[in-house]
Amino acid sequence: MRRLILFGAPVLVALALLLVGGVVGGRHPAPVAPAAAGPAATDPLADSIARAQNRLRTLPKDWQTWAGLASAYVEQARVTANPTYYQKAQGAAEQSLSLHPNGNVDALVALGALANARHDFAGARDRARAALAVDGYSADAYGVLADAQTQLGDPAAATDAVQHMLDLRPGLAAFTRASYDLELHGRIDEATALMQRALDSATGAHDVAFCRNQLGDLAWLRGDVAGARAAYTAGLAVDPTSVALRRGLAQVDAADGHVDAALAGYADVTRRAPTPGYLIEYAELLRAAGRAADATAQLGLADAAVQLFTANGGVDGLATASLDLALGRPADAVTAARAEWARRQHVDVADMLAWALHAAGRDAEALGYARLVAATGARNASYAYHLGAIEAALGQRDAARADLNRALNTNPHFSVPDAPAARQLLNGIGA
DSSP states (O other): OOOOOOSSSOOOOOSSOOOOOSOOOOSSSOOOOOOOOSOTTSOHHHHHHHHHHHHHHHOTTOHHHHHHHHHHHHHHHHHHTOTTHHHHHHHHHHHHHHHSOSSOHHHHHHHHHHHHHTTOHHHHHHHHHHHHHHOTTOHHHHHHHHHHHHHHTOHHHHHHHHHHHHHHOOSHHHHHHHHHHHHHTTOHHHHHHHHHHHHHHOOSHHHHHHHHHHHHHHHHHTTOHHHHHHHHHHHHHHOTTOHHHHHHHHHHHHHTTOHHHHHHHHHHHHHHOOOHHHHHHHHHHHHHTTOHHHHHHHHHHHHHHHHHHHHTTOOOHHHHHHHHHHTTOHHHHHHHHHHHHHHOOOHHHHHHHHHHHHHTTOHHHHHHHHHHHHHTTOOOHHHHHHHHHHHHHTTOHHHHHHHHHHHHHHOTTSOTTHHHHHHHHHHHHOO
């Protein structure tokens, strides 16, 4: 088996791909794909939870099943966008540990995954390290560690964890995480090639749909709207229930000017998965369509979603700051983003803090954070636009012109409100 080297040498894909169920890395924070089992019309995750619950009625001291049930609850929370499952996951994992307190890697991994889901990334890192202290060959523990280190903003540690996972079990879970790791370093073509390898290894409907969604997102980052549409459409043909794919299709509908289709798509997405991010995107589209009252209603729902997440043990300063900006509260956005930056130094947090400071009229301070984002090499049109807007506010016309052009050349449709704003700002600066 050849080693997949993420940095320093060309990417060498392992000669054999082993499909791995369970946690799969991805975007903001790393999402997971349901384990592949049967057609999309069935619900393998719900079936696995029911089987575990039935077994525990008969064998209540089966600590391994308790740990497996905890991991399934974490996944169910993601799939349903219902954070109340976090409490169930915590209870199941703690029950497993009470029955088998020493060397219980499965429960530690489940608690680490739960911590990642709640955005307690430092806690997830510590749980993963505890699991690895017991079993240094646990690919699942390295997966939890990779997700945590990525979100904490430690790219070297994240890459190292991904590499260990690849060495131990080079399958779908490892390859999707490796793809995201490459993406964060601006290596979009390599990330796409690696995600295609993951797709080639996928067999279940949910795993195929997950990979198709990631490929669509990567095409979107490149500004390839047609490629993104093709990927999302192909994924929905395999799994029509996928919320992420439906959201991707709504995004490209908006980019192609099919506003009614995009609005219908977001209405469906937010009905099935009322997450703050989706609700804010829907509100932006509604506002752009002249439906200000409906946009305000969606932002109210986003606020309720943030509160529900927090009530169930989650912390999401990024969503809070984004919502504050959408509601015209830049000072509150700065406070939330700064608190999140104190917890973790992920590129998205630096970008949000820069943008909140800009909205608050503190561009000199914002510039430092925006330049930190640019230094990562990440190819994201929103990042470039934010940097360009901050530079323009500071009178740095040449730098602003270059970064605004970079944003629009990367993806001319990157945001419903911001892409037109970037063009307007660029026109104001002059050629």
